[in-house]
Amino acid sequence: MSGQIWSNRALNDTGYFGRILFRSTDNEVLKVPGLKYEYTEMEKVRNMSCLQKKPLRNSLEKYPDGFSQEMNFGISVKISRGKIAWGHAVPIAVDDQISQLSESFISWSSSSTTSSVVESNISSSKPLNISYKISLRPYYYLKLGGVESLFNISSSGERRVAIFAEGVYDSETGVLCMVGCRDAGLKYQKSSNNSMDCEISIHLQFPPLNAMTKGGFIRGSITSLRNKSDSLYFEPLFVSATSYYRILERRSIWRMDLELLMVLISKTLACIFAVLQLLYVKKHPDVLPFISVLMLAILTLGHMILLVLNFEALFFQNEYPHSVLLGSGGWLEVHEVIVRVVTMVAFLLHCRLLQHSLSRRMRDSSLKALWTAEKKALFLTVPVYLAGALITLFVNWRTSKTGIMAQSFSYNNHQHSLWGNLRSYAGLILDGFLLPQILLNIFHNSRENALCRFFYIGLTVVRLVPHAYDIYRAQNYVQEFDGSYIYADPAADIYSTGWDVAILFVGLLFAAIIHFQQQFGGRCLLPRRFRKLEVYEKIPETSEE
Structure with a gap:
């Protein structure tokens, strides 16, 4: 549709303007x-x-x-x-x-x-x-x-x-x-x-x-x-x-079923690893104070946020077109209810683990050194997390200022919104959940086996497998055309080939550091001159006697 706008006034008239062309597609x-x-x-x-x-x-x-x-x-x-x-x-x-x-x-x-x-x-x-x-x-x-x-x-x-x-x-x-x-x-x-x-x-x-x-x-x-x-x-x-194609539609339904199964397996494994850690601290209660409270808080809040988002999706199902787009019927909703239940169980188990660690710290007055190390780890990690959040806000502000954000697919809109960016950043923090424990071990120079191997290695694998799957999925599906991703949801974490590789490397590195710290001491990977710091012991004043 095209047209022109022009003025019928004389050329020297004050209301005259030149010919204007316009077109609409x-x-x-x-x-x-x-x-x-x-x-x-x-x-x-x-x-x-x-x-x-x-x-x-x-x-x-x-x-x-x-x-x-x-x-x-x-x-x-x-x-x-x-x-x-x-x-x-x-x-x-x-x-x-x-x-x-x-x-x-x-x-x-x-x-x-x-x-x-x-x-x-x-x-x-x-x-x-x-x-x-x-x-x-x-x-x-x-x-x-x-x-x-x-x-x-x-x-x-x-x-x-x-x-x-x-x-x-x-x-x-x-x-x-x-x-x-x-x-x-x-x-x-x-x-x-x-x-x-x-x-x-x-x-x-x-x-x-x-x-x-x-x-x-x-x-x-x-x-x-x-x-x-x-x-x-x-x-x-x-x-x-x-x-x-109809055959591709069936393939998408098969992929969604597979992703639902993978979500259910990952949540179930998170519950199993939490139970194994609870059994471990029950058998070795002396290691409870050496578990980072900040790490357990991050894991607990991560499951709580997922529960809030899942219940939001439950009440606003019209905004989630999975079954509408692919005709999967009510089977998808049944799977999602099961996932919510398992997520609730994982949340309660991590809450219990956090409660055990805090109560043991509170009861023992001789653990001031551990509280000091925890505070140092907190003072170091919180500024890092806040700096990342500010960078996320700045990127979102720059994106909003340009006014050229993608508008066609729901998860893209969600990911590029302020809430979507912050939610993805929260997923990145969860991927590095071992960072507070590493810092606590360094500041306290602890060599206690505070974490069960199944716990820190298992949860690391649970957090990293979605990024490995995202690399595979990018080679087999055109991501921009499908807003039905359930496992490795782009709105729940930061996913791209570069980020996936980096997160896989850092996650495995953190797990390896925890392993060496529990074997050789919290400062085993630091240069030799930083491994042993001078400490002073307060002694009673000398008397005439």
């Missing part, structure tokens, strides 16, 4: 009787190389029909340096009929809609003319460099692009070849004739319908046909898209 498409789509760029499509090179056809492989729901897909876009943007592609028209998959499709007659689809499916074996709207939005924190010209900068500072494309889809080979047009932006609109950039080539290859073992990803590219010296030229984009 957020059109609504109404499905009304007799409405046809007219193609205008098909001459360019016939000359494209992707139509000239026919891929080898395997008679056993079947590709999506041009009228099926598989033609609606999400997109992850990257350049040679890595991922830069995400979005979605929705058909506007197939042949000359407005597509029912269009995001703004409104049907006036269900009967006419059904008949048109049936008629179209009869001739679906031949190559079909097809029109798409491809919406892309870059990640808010990236510098776009060679693709900056692709994304329009709106008055709010939001970077995005809508590419309207026309082309041909061959259901026998799964090849989609199109020419795209996009709004060139106001700064390029010197006249109404050059306000659109239609020098964009789009080539996509759909996977076969039985592509479960191959990941089910659509592969392709979006390239500019302009010269590199042109101001509208942009660097080639490599597309990895996920179509909503």
